[in-house]
Amino acid sequence: MIRLGLRLALGGGREAIIRLVLIAAGVALGVGLLLFALAGLNAVSAQNDRYAWLETGVGTSAGTDSAGGVGMAGRIGVAVGAPAGSATDPLWWRLSSDRFDGHVIGRVDLAATGPHAPLPPGISRLPGPGQFYASPAMSTLLRSTPGDQLGARYPARQVGLIGADALPSPDSLIIVIGRQVGDLAQAPGAELVTRISTTSPSGCQGDCVDIGINANGIALILSVVTAALLFPITIFIGTATRLSAARREQRFASMRLVGATPRQISVISAVESGVAAVAGTAAGFALFPLARPAVAGINLTGDRFFSADLSLGAMDIALTAVGVPTVAVLAAWLTLRRVIISPLGVTRRVTPPAPRAWRALPLLAGLGELAWFVHAGRPASTGGQVEAYLTGILLTMVGLVVVGPWLTSVTARLLAARTSRPGVLIGARRLADNPRAGFRAISGLVLALFVTSVAVGIITTINAYGSGGRGRPLAHRGPDQRGTLIDRYTTFTPDGPRDVASIPASLPAQLRAIHGVRGVTVIHTISPDSSDHPAIGAVSCAELATTPALGRCPAGTPTVTIGDAGWSPGTAHDRQWPAAPVSAARLARLPVQSLAVTTDGPAALERARTALRRANPQHTIPITIAEEVDRDQQRNASYQRLAEIVALVSLPIAGCGLAVSAVAGLAERGRPFSLLRLAGAPMGLLRRVVLFENAVPLVVLALVSVVTGFLTAGLFLHSQLDETLQPPPADYWLLVAAGLVASLTVVASTLTLLNRATGPALARNG
Structure with missing residues (x-):
């Protein structure tokens, strides 16, 4: 059976090769996006960790750091009054920020009390009085800028560059200046330390100046965003593997009728889908290093990433390499359930059972969990918050997918009962006959709109409160x-x-x-x-x-x-x-x-x-x-970039999925539409039927998705931040309208293939 499956996948003629290439291309695109979503999480963490040494001597509140110390003295090893010449000589340390042309410069003044003072990362030795180390970007800026604008602030001589292992970003502006012990000891904010901090800004217990990012908030948002992006990507991969599903159903049904067992059909189907999925997964992994430098330039946190920061862990690679082909095989298996159970049912096109109202329960459960935290209050830890809100949001997304066919069926039946127009009536009856297929075509876009609505709702509200509270406008910037x-x-x-x-x-x-x-x-x-x-x-x-x-x-x-x-x-x-x-x-x-x-x-x-x-x-x-x-808006700007990335990634993915579904849908409609043409139905009527079958579930489920998205955002904001959802900007509504118009345009563009796909020969050969 494996050999037969390979032969059908690779030696089935031009149609089989085209199907294989298209499925592999779709899977490759999905895998590439999935890899970059996972690598983005790793990059934020890596960048945040390299800010840790800058937090030395910062903060005075009690707290436990990554090394297990309690309070400021335990966290950075403060040893005020420790004698020089001890195992580690104390180091006077002062972190401050500077500004140039709108960019933040991190400045560290330090003075060693003995030869065994701790050494910050990225430099080979401590700078002496009148010396400094600078990051490559800072060094370039100093050389290219007149001294009276910048260099005169640092009356010292450069003795080296700060290495990349101490720089959060290639664009980091950091300078480490050596000072006299007596001078620095009198400076406000100077601390006497015996070790360099390993606590990132996320764990900083106190005033962390304005250098670095606090990844706690961004980790919560990014975890939800990344998980949310997995749904459109997974649906797109599943949609790609369903190309020519109707033709394959007919072929496998015929094999069942001549004696093939359900197990044999399952093996052949798994081999066919697995070949394309494995090829696409390999191509996606091959695309990752090629596109990584360009993706590293995205200012997700306000600073570019090093390309190496966009890395994949062993678990990321294993889950993707195994999970994507598995999803593809499962999608193929689900497609062929009717073949395995009843081959005659496929050849005779038996109408599947109508979806039931119980499909609304997962959606209500997801919203109910988020509403519970409005009543009970948010969890205390960041990890607990991620688990709580991520579970609720993902359950809501699953609920949208589950309830979609039922809402499509209800809408179709209502329209069929209240119309006398032939195009609407045929389209409504076809939707009511198979609402799962009607919803499947637009499921990716529905989830994309949900994710975008949640992101825009949260970011708009955070910006409104951050600008002065309760929607006060931002300060003037003339x-x-x-x-x-x-x-x-x-x-x-x-x-x-x-x-x-x-x-x-x-x-x-x-x-x-x-x-x-x-x-x-x-x-x-x-x-x-x-x-x-x-x-x-x-x-x-x-x-x-x-x-x-x-x-x-x-x-x-x-x-x-x-x-x-x-x-x-x-x-x-x-x-x-x-x-x-x-x-x-x-x-x-x-x-x-x-x-x-x-x-x-x-x-x-x-x-x-x-x-x-x-x-x-x-x-x-x-x-x-x-x-x-x-x-004051830097954190909000990072969240805003996340919202933009969500929209820019999820909506094109959904559009690609809709295009694939529209093309596949024409093949599935081929024989019944050809029979309608032979019965005298004009092409204009068939085009209206196709548009109706796609437009009705698209508009209805888009409205449900947007409302659910804002409801989800409102529940999250109320429980997590005690803020009330603010109205989204006009740009959001323009984006939604443009997405719907673009989606209908994609469907309309496939109508040019309708005449060829519904020719009389198809009815005769069916």
Whole structure:
């Protein structure tokens, strides 16, 4: 039987070869997408792990790290006051962030207290005072940028490059600077450590600056996204293996009638499908390394991956290599169930039983589980959340697949009972006769719309809340916001943050002297509202007039108060501030809260940022108003990219599956349609029947899928984030409409084959 199966698959003439090639191509595409989905999960984890060394000395909250230490001292081995010359000499360490042209620069200042200090990865030795190591991208940036815009911030000499094993991305901007022990020990935020952290940002217990990614949230979303993408891919693979299913059913039914046993038919079917699936799986694995460099450039987390990060584990390879051919064989077996049970039933086209209402139970069970967590609250751990929500969402997706034929049958029967048009009546009767086949053609698109709706619903809501809560719009990012730097002057004491008493008197004049600087505004403190929050500020109206991003003064007012409950520089551009109860002369003697510099372009902005960094090296980095807003949206931007990837991957997969199903459907309709033509039915009527059979389940199930997707997203958001689902943007509805139009266009494009596929010869030979 195996030899006969191989002969039928490989030696069945031109039709068999074309079928084999098409099935293998479809399987190869599905396997390639599946491999990249799995490799993407591995790449996010690998990238996140290489941020671990940068988290040395960061955070003070108690917690357990990957090494099992408890609290900050256990996590990074803090040994304040440890004697020099011990087994591991303490290392002074300070992590901070810098900015250039909208990109974050990770800066590590360190100073060894002895010859046995721990060594960070990626460098051969610790830099001495006045020396630094830089990542390749940072080194290139330093060489290509004028020194007054960037290099002057790091008055040291480069002694080497940071190796790739310490870089999360090829584009990582990281610099490690050697300092004197006495200087660094006095710097705010410096920590004395005896080992380099192995805890990634996902496990960081405290303030991790703004360097690195926290993979906990992205792992939850990415796990759901990857698992969700498996469904359209699996359905596409199964659809591809069903090409010429009707012709094969007839052939196997004939073999059954002449004495072939069900076991023999199963073996032949498995061999035929297995050959194409194995060939397609091998081709998919061959495509993976060829396309990996291009896929590595996708900014899934905000940074490109190293190509090597898109790797596959032994389990990934084994599951794919074994699972895909197995799915293909199972799809072929399910196709031939009627042949095995009743060969005469196939040749006579016995109508299968109609789907029952119990098919709605899995869908209700999936939504019920998600609703349970709204009532009971989310699980405490990230792993528990992944298991809980992933199970509910996957069960909901299974429910959509299971309930689809029943909804198709119900819709078809309702339309058949309420129409008198021949095309609609024939199409409705055919759908009611075999709703499983009608739904199968559009099942991939239904799942793609569900996944896209869930992703868009979650991301839209996260962005709405992240922009200020309850759907408040994002802060303005006009030219003034992009060109205005804010430098905050705050010292941290045991009693809370305090504004500095003064800044160098020459600093404003030095900044105004920089070519391209249009104005400098010093924000002073007039009345602290509490010991834990910055005080209300006041500015001179003469200075504020040169910084329009911070608002404006009433006419004739010398000074104004700036800031109130909930204010931020990103929302101040259209504010008119009230008069301040201080004169301009007295204002200049008050403590300084922050300083704003308005520039006319990137070059002037970076020169001003460099001047501010040199004047205030120990405090927070000056950032533009737009950068401050964007920093708060970085996590949301990563999630947004995931939503885009879901749409860009799942919808084309579904479209390919629909095209394959439409072509296969013409072959299945060939004989009955040819009989209708012989009975006098015009081609226009047959075209309307084909469109009806595809359009009705497509539109109905698309609506059900979208509603179910948003309901799923709403339940997840309510239980996980305590947020209410926000309306999706107009782009989403355009995407759905375009997907439906494109799907109907795919179906319409196959109508050109209808005349050839329903010729009189087919009825005569049937």
